Amino acid sequence: MTESSTTGQSGVRVRFAPSPTGYLHVGGGRTALFNWLYARKERGVMVLRIEDTDAERNKPELVEGIVEALKWLGLAWDEGPFYQSQRTALYQEAGKNLLANGSAFLCHCPPEKYVGGDHAVEGAGPTQVRRIVRCSCRDGKPSTPGTKPALRFKVPLGGITKFKDAVFGEREFANDDIEDFVLLRSGKEGEEFGQAMYQMSVVVDDVDMRITHVIRGADHISNTPKQVLLYRAMGAQEPIFAHVPLILGADKSRLSKRHGATDVNMYRREGFLPEAFRNFLALLGWAPGGDEEFLRTNDLLGKFSLEGVSRTNSVFDRAKLEWFNTQYLQKLSIEELLPAVKEQLKQDKLWKEEWASGAGHEWFSKTVDMLRSRVRLLPDFSSWSRAFFSDEFEIDAAAKAKFWKDERVPGLLEKLADALATLPEWNHDACDHASRKVAEEGGVKAGLLINATRVAIVGQAVAPPLFDTMVVLGQERVVRRLRAVLPGFKKS
RNA sequence: GGCGCUAUGGUGCAACGGUUAGCACGUAGCCCUUUCAAGGCUAAAAUACGGGUUCGAUUCCCGUUAGCGCUACCA
Numbered sequence: 001m002t003e004s005s006t007t008g009q010s011g012v013r014v015r016f017a018p019s020p021t022g023y024l025h026v027g028g029g030r031t032a033l034f035n036w037l038y039a040r041k042e043r044g045v046m047v048l049r050i051e052d053t054d055a056e057r058n059k060p061e062l063v064e065g066i067v068e069a070l071k072w073l074g075l076a077w078d079e080g081p082f083y084q085s086q087r088t089a090l091y092q093e094a095g096k097n098l099l100a101n102g103s104a105f106l107c108h109c110p111p112e113k114y115v116g117g118d119h120a121v122e123g124a125g126p127t128q129v130r131r132i133v134r135c136s137c138r139d140g141k142p143s144t145p146g147t148k149p150a151l152r153f154k155v156p157l158g159g160i161t162k163f164k165d166a167v168f169g170e171r172e173f174a175n176d177d178i179e180d181f182v183l184l185r186s187g188k189e190g191e192e193f194g195q196a197m198y199q200m201s202v203v204v205d206d207v208d209m210r211i212t213h214v215i216r217g218a219d220h221i222s223n224t225p226k227q228v229l230l231y232r233a234m235g236a237q238e239p240i241f242a243h244v245p246l247i248l249g250a251d252k253s254r255l256s257k258r259h260g261a262t263d264v265n266m267y268r269r270e271g272f273l274p275e276a277f278r279n280f281l282a283l284l285g286w287a288p289g290g291d292e293e294f295l296r297t298n299d300l301l302g303k304f305s306l307e308g309v310s311r312t313n314s315v316f317d318r319a320k321l322e323w324f325n326t327q328y329l330q331k332l333s334i335e336e337l338l339p340a341v342k343e344q345l346k347q348d349k350l351w352k353e354e355w356a357s358g359a360g361h362e363w364f365s366k367t368v369d370m371l372r373s374r375v376r377l378l379p380d381f382s383s384w385s386r387a388f389f390s391d392e393f394e395i396d397a398a399a400k401a402k403f404w405k406d407e408r409v410p411g412l413l414e415k416l417a418d419a420l421a422t423l424p425e426w427n428h429d430a431c432d433h434a435s436r437k438v439a440e441e442g443g444v445k446a447g448l449l450i451n452a453t454r455v456a457i458v459g460q461a462v463a464p465p466l467f468d469t470m471v472v473l474g475q476e477r478v479v480r481r482l483r484a485v486l487p488g489f490k491k492s
Numbered sequence: 493g494g495c496g497c498u499a500u501g502g503u504g505c506a507a508c509g510g511u512u513a514g515c516a517c518g519u520a521g522c523c524c525u526u527u528c529a530a531g532g533c534u535a536a537a538a539u540a541c542g543g544g545u546u547c548g549a550u551u552c553c554c555g556u557u558a559g560c561g562c563u564a565c566c567a
Contacts, residue, residue: 182565195565253560312497313560319518324517399527
C-alpha cells in the first residue's frame, strides 16, 4: 500500500515528522536526535515524513532547510521524505471506512477558526468555555443543512482511554474530556472532503508505515488518547509512545525567537561544531546516568535509552552550548577539526590551496592546533586569528591602547626587527633570546616588548605565546610586519 | 474556564526510602603565566510550600502554589 518497506534488523521503526511551517527548531532537532539514537541503537529504521496537510501554512521551500539541518546534525534517515500532501487518497479512504463502521460522523457546523489562545478576556472573571465537547451533529442532526460536511470522530461516551508511554509511564484520560475532533476538513466544490487533519494523517501514516515507537514532543501528550482511539477504530495496534519534554527559554517560557536563535541552521552558521551541538542537545532532557558530559556518537549510541529521558522541561542554556563547542574544538583530533576550519576559511576567502597537502598542510595543522584552545566559534579562525592566515589584517585599537602606550615601544620594535632579521636560525629559543636581549639593552622588562610585539605581528592583544607565534609566521613575515608598523608611530 | 504534565543550587543532570544531597555549565577567588584562553585547585549556591505514610523522606500519597502543554475544519 505504500512505498515504505525497509525493515530494520529489530523491527523497530521510528519516524521524525516535522511540519514545514518554519525552520528546524532546536526542540525539533532534539526530537529528531532522540529518534535517530533510538533507531540506531535498536538497529531499527527511521523514516522522515513531512506533515504538510495545511496548504495555507506550509511553505514547501522550508523543507530544504529542515533537511539541511538534519544532515548537519548527522541524523541520516532510512526512508523518505514522504509528504502527507501526496497521500491524501489514503486519508480519504480511511475516513470513509471510519464513517462506514460508525466511528465517525458528518458534521455540518460552520468552521470556527481559532482566534488565538487563552488571553481573550482581560481583567477579572473566568475565561469563557471555548468549546462544546460533543458535537450535536453526531446524532444525525446537521445544524446547517446543505453545507459541505467535515468528518468528525465519534468519541465514545464515558470510559477512559489508556496508553503506555516509555517516558511518562501509563497514562489515562477520560473520554468525556475529549472533543469530537475533526478527521477530514469539509471539501471544496467537487470534492467529498478536504485535506486530512493532523490526528488523522498521523495515525493513518503511522499505521501504514508500521511505526513501532512514536517519539515526539510532550506537547502531543494530550493528543495521544485521541490517536489511540483512532488506532482502535481502525482496528490497528497502537505503538509505544515516548514523549520528550519541551525546551524552554531562560525565562522558562517555551523557547521562541525572542530568546535568541531557535533555528538549528543558525547555529551551523554561527560556527558551532555539529558534534558539540548534538552532545549539548542530547543532554537536554536526558542523561546517561553517570556524571559524564562529553559524549561522542558511540557513547551516545551505547547509553541512550527512552527510560533515561527526563519528564521535566529544560532550559536551553547557550553558555553551556558554547562550552561544549570549546571542548570539541580542543578535544577533537586535529585531523577531525581541520576540515571545519578549512571550510570556514574558504567561506571567508582566506583559504590557500597550498595548505591542503605536504609541508603546507603540516604548517596549517600546527597553526590550527596552536589556536584552537583560544577559539570559541569557527569564525574566530578568520576574524580573531586572521593574521595567521593572511597578511591583510587590521591592528586592533584596544590592543594598541593597551600595549603601545609606552613611548619606548617604537624604538624597541625597530631594534627587535633588526635583531630578528639577522637571526641565522628561526626557532622558538632563538626568537626568545633575541627578544629578551633587545628588552634588556633597552632597559625594559621583557613583558613590555613581548606584548607590544604581539600587537604588531598579529594585530591583537590576545594570541598564542609570542615565540610560538613567530615560528609559525616565519622570519620574513615577522620582520616585515614589525617594520610596517613603525611609520605609524612617527606620525602620531 | 476544563483536562493533563512537571517541580533538586541561576542552568542541565545524579541520588530511583537511609549520602556530609553528587557531577557539569555559569559565577567568585587562587595557582600557572608573556597577553588571552586552556588546565589545576577552592568557594558561594538547591530538594517550591503544607500535610500525611514510614524507624527514616529529595525519593511514596494528598493538597496548595508555580510553570508548561492541550482544549482549531493548526501541526
